Amino acid sequence: MPVTLRDVQRMKDQGERIAMVTAYDYASARIADRAGVPLLLVGDSLGMVMHGHSTTLPVTLDDMVRHSAAVMRGAEAALVVGDLPFLTYASEADAVASARRLMQEAGVHAVKLEGGAPVVAGVRRLTELGVPVMGHLGFTPQSQHQLGLRVQGKAASEARRLLEDALSLQAAGAFAIVLELVPAQLARAVSERLRIPTIGIGAGAGCDGQVQVWHDLLGLLDGKSPRHAKRYADIGTAIGSVLSAYVEEVKSGAFPTAAQSSTMDEAELAQALAGLD
Ligand code: KIV
Numbered sequence: 001m002p003v004t005l006r007d008v009q010r011m012k013d014q015g016e017r018i019a020m021v022t023a024y025d026y027a028s029a030r031i032a033d034r035a036g037v038p039l040l041l042v043g044d045s046l047g048m049v050m051h052g053h054s055t056t057l058p059v060t061l062d063d064m065v066r067h068s069a070a071v072m073r074g075a076e077a078a079l080v081v082g083d084l085p086f087l088t089y090a091s092e093a094d095a096v097a098s099a100r101r102l103m104q105e106a107g108v109h110a111v112k113l114e115g116g117a118p119v120v121a122g123v124r125r126l127t128e129l130g131v132p133v134m135g136h137l138g139f140t141p142q143s144q145h146q147l148g149l150r151v152q153g154k155a156a157s158e159a160r161r162l163l164e165d166a167l168s169l170q171a172a173g174a175f176a177i178v179l180e181l182v183p184a185q186l187a188r189a190v191s192e193r194l195r196i197p198t199i200g201i202g203a204g205a206g207c208d209g210q211v212q213v214w215h216d217l218l219g220l221l222d223g224k225s226p227r228h229a230k231r232y233a234d235i236g237t238a239i240g241s242v243l244s245a246y247v248e249e250v251k252s253g254a255f256p257t258a259a260q261s262s263t264m265d266e267a268e269l270a271q272a273l274a275g276l277d
Helices: 005-013 026-034 061-074 092-106 117-128 141-147 156-171 184-193 214-218 235-252 266-273
Strands: 018-022 039-042 079-083 110-112 133-138 176-180 198-201 209-212
Touching (some): 005 018, 005 079, 018 214, 026 039, 026 061, 039 209, 061 092, 092 110, 117 133, 133 156, 156 176, 156 184, 184 198, 209 214
Parallel strands (some): 018 039, 018 209, 110 133, 133 176, 176 198
């Protein structure tokens, strides 16, 4: 059964923690979906982990539409959220136009956008128009040059503003809020005060759910995982070993064997080659 917004809210209401993971292509979405991950995020982190940029800023709406469409083809049950990239929702009209592309062209179920007070009007407009919106507070990577790569909300004034932003996003109709790099006590306090779920990343165990980046979880980018990520496997090394074995077998002639080959009637071949040489 496809996961719906109601299911996500029910999980919060019943204290069932929500697992979310990023996905950027058909194959990863299919694997995550079949593993029972209820929420997939086509994050603009794809700029870094899929395209090798050092920030999310170069990601375009075209990038997001293309990756999101691939994820949608792989996800049967998961609720898929697509990120609106940098400066594609600076005005209400931009937010509507960008969300239209992600929902109509890629087919995502919801969009995510970063920020507090400055985006609240856009969130309200989108939700009025039937677009489910996930907020994103704390460290917001699209503002990384302004914020610096650091935990947000450690000072009382910052913490208070984050809580007020979360309440404003909720009032504007957001169905969930990502809290990234926020002190665990603050994330817990925000989660307890919100009706809608919080999804943490580097925000401790007091959030209603957690989100992790695919490449970090699986150990696909050697030595590049941030501190708040947990590496559940070292798939990058495993892939490297597989590829080395493949290279060796191609070199030695051990691959391919008859099992990976097809044959033709020898008479047909003789006829085809007749008169040559
Ligand atoms: O782009 C992304 O992957 C994200 C998560 C880190 C929350 O926004």
